[in-house]
Amino acid sequence: MSGLAEFGKRMKMFYARWSVYLDMLFKLVLALASFIWIRAMTGYSSLFSNVFLMLVLAILCMVLPLTAIPVFDGILIVGQAFSVGLDAGAVAIALYLVLLILFLRFVPDDAWEVAAMPVLTWIGLPVLLPVWCGLKRKPSALLAVDSGLVLYGFVRALHANEEKLTELGSSAYASRLKLIIGGTFSDRMVVLILAATAVIIMVYSVRNLSADNAFLISVPFGGAVYLAFILLGNAVLHTGMNLVTGIIGTVAACLIAGILEAMDTPLDYKKSEHLQFEDDEYYYYVKAVPKFASDSDKAATEPEELMPGEKRADDGPDRHDVDYEQKLEDSLKNL
Amino acid sequence: MVNPIRFEQMASLAGFESGRDGKLLRIARYYKSDYIAVQMIKTFFLTTIGVVLVIGLFAAGNMNMILDSVDDWNLTAVAAVLLIAYIVIIAVYLAVTYLTASRRWTRARKIAGIYEKKLRELELTGSSEAVPAGKTKRKGS
Secondary structure, X not given: OHHHHHHHHHHHHHHHHHHHHHHHHHHXXXXXXXXXXXXXXXXXXXXXXXXXXXXXXXXXXXXXXXXXXXXXXXXXXXXXXXXXXXXXXXXXXHHHHHHHHHOHHHOHHHOHHHHHHHHHHHXXXXXXXXXXXXXXXXXXXXXXXXXXXXXXXXXXXXXXXXHHHHHHOOOOHHHHHHHHHHHHOOHHHHHHHHHHHHHHHHHHHHHOOXXXXXXXXXXXXXXXXXHHHHHHHHHHHOOOOOHHHHHHHHHHHHHHHHHHHHHHOOEOHHHOEEEEEEOOOOEEEEEEOOEOOOHHHHHHHOOOOOOOOOOOOOOOOOHHHOOHHHHHHHHHHOO | OOOHHHHHHHHHHHHHHOHHXXXXXXXXXXXXXXXXXXXXXXXXHHHHHHHHHHHHHXXXXXXXXXXXXXXXXXXXXXXXXXXXXXXXXXXXXXXXXXXXXXXXXXXXXXXXXXXXXXXXXXXXXXXXXXXXXXXXXXXXX
């Protein structure tokens, strides 16, 4: 564990030195991944699927705040939806307005998770972001995570019903809207949204317990909650989600989240101390958990080894040099 | 000659004025009741628009079912249910807005207090000013 702590400390120092460039790189990667996901799932419009447009927008996202990424995602998704039909475009705009007005307004700092969640769900790691949010953010982050899942559901509904929408034609509005809105809020998506919500709340609750290693215990606990929801969904609602890929994705996500957490919060629970003290107002029960010292910290605090007869520079006179008899006689003279 | 202590204080104050603390400083200029009232009015109108959109999306997604069965509905009961649901949703959102706005204003006042204290310290430090490179200080300034 101390090896991970050392590695985590080095990564933080590396990030502190290059944070400006690393932040830009992160924004570029997230923006590109998000645009590629949208293009892979839709691709109806030649304009909004244009690779050069995506590159230009991704480069713009590098220099704009993180909140620009979900905004550009929205532009691409709405553009692609309008290529499917006016009704799909109207639903896309209405959906975005509902999410913005009712949910995302309250979590402006978590806006980038709206873009990250669909990408992670698409690549098979849907539980990574909910676990990370439960560890590092407040429970209100579930608004952003669930909004990302709703957008994923909408794009997936367009993708899954592409043939049926083409067969129905542009004038069968009722049937088309039923397909699109029904697909967005299908049983499968509802189960995913409920699972992500439960994971965030449970991980947040467990990591705030005063038990030893609560941070690390909360990660597999979150994974287990997610798998329980998937199993329930398959059993009760017949959602038909693939359990094998679900387990692999959950285990991988938990490993990644656990390693990141161990690097960031390296606590040595074996050396915990329980203290009790009081002042005029309160009686305090305190649990103090020391952090793992990295190798460089240990070297700075451990005393250097001395050769026989060698003294440290800050040592006082050797006890064998003191003449105690003379000191006693001197003190008796002063009585 | 740059006064290093004054420079550090000015840099600290500049940090307060930018980013999240800058927004909180602007919030602290309002009276608490005014700030909360503005936020609740915003929430009322936006939530109303949001609820209308949700009802619209639900109706659009179930248009066939609604058109087939609307003749059998007790429209008064449906309107009453929708109205009660709307009132409950608005009440919840207004309550959440009241709590978050109240907490945010309290935090803003604390930040403003720290900012004012640092400003007073800056005034007490002295009046030596940083001069741009290549220019000399004017006599009498």
